[in-house]
Amino acid sequence: MDTSKARQAGALKGWAGRILPGREKQTFAEAPDSTPAERPQVQAPPAPPPAPARIRKENYLGDTFVIRGELSGSQDVTIDSRVEGKIDLRNQVLRVGAKARIQADIKAANVIVAGSVVGDVVAQDKVEITPAGSVVGSIRSSRISIADGARLKGSVEMVKSAPAGPVSKAAAAKTAPAETKAPTIQRAKSPEPPPLPKPSP
Numbered sequence: 781m782d783t784s785k786a787r788q789a790g791a792l793k794g795w796a797g798r799i800l801p802g803r804e805k806q807t808f809a810e811a812p813d814s815t816p817a818e819r820p821q822v823q824a825p826p827a828p829p830p831a832p833a834r835i836r837k838e839n840y841l842g843d844t845f846v847i848r849g850e851l852s853g854s855q856d857v858t859i860d861s862r863v864e865g866k867i868d869l870r871n872q873v874l875r876v877g878a879k880a881r882i883q884a885d886i887k888a889a890n891v892i893v894a895g896s897v898v899g900d901v902v903a904q905d906k907v908e909i910t911p912a913g914s915v916v917g918s919i920r921s922s923r924i925s926i927a928d929g930a931r932l933k934g935s936v937e938m939v940k941s942a943p944a945g946p947v948s949k950a951a952a953a954k955t956a957p958a959e960t961k962a963p964t965i966q967r968a969k970s971p972e973p974p975p976l977p978k979p980s981p
Contacts, residue, residue: 838855841857842861859875863880866885869887876913885917894913901917907919915933
């Protein structure tokens with residue numbers, strides 16, 4: 781019995797020796813194929829987000845404000861309050877709200893009137909008076925829009941870009957190319973022939 785068990789154990793060891801090396805080789809052979817899948821893939825850096833659009837800042841003055849004096853700034857303004865004096869927003873937009881009561885001269889790039897304005901209005905681009913707006917004073921701008929129902933009492937002056945005017949003589953002399961005159965050549969006069977002798981009588 782012991783010899784038969786020993787023979788069976790030896791046969792099993794031999795069978796395992798023939799099978800296991802093949803499996804080990806198979807696992808070693810499959811290892812290189814599986815490593816690339818396990819490696820992290822290098823991704824391109826994400827594109828930078830687009831720059832946000834520039835938003836124009838705007839200030840709001842409600843109906844609780846009362847301003848006396850000069851109002852100036854470098855941002856768009858919406859006024860629903862009372863202003864007495866002068867408003868200077870040369871490169872900005874001024875919106876006169878429906879509750880605004882303004883007694884001031886106005887200078888701005890664009891003026892939109894929905895309330896009451898008593899004073900001269902000068903705009904670089906456009907003056908717009910809405911149906912509820914009222915202006916008492918002169919308006920000077922390149923574009924003017926007056927809606928039906930709006931009130932305007934005063935003069936209106938349309939300003940356009942001035943065309944190129946006549947050039948002065950001094951400026952024309954500076955800008956005109958210099959004229960070159962051909963040199964005058966003085967030719968020498970040929971000598972006159974001597975007078976013929978008078979025939980003797």
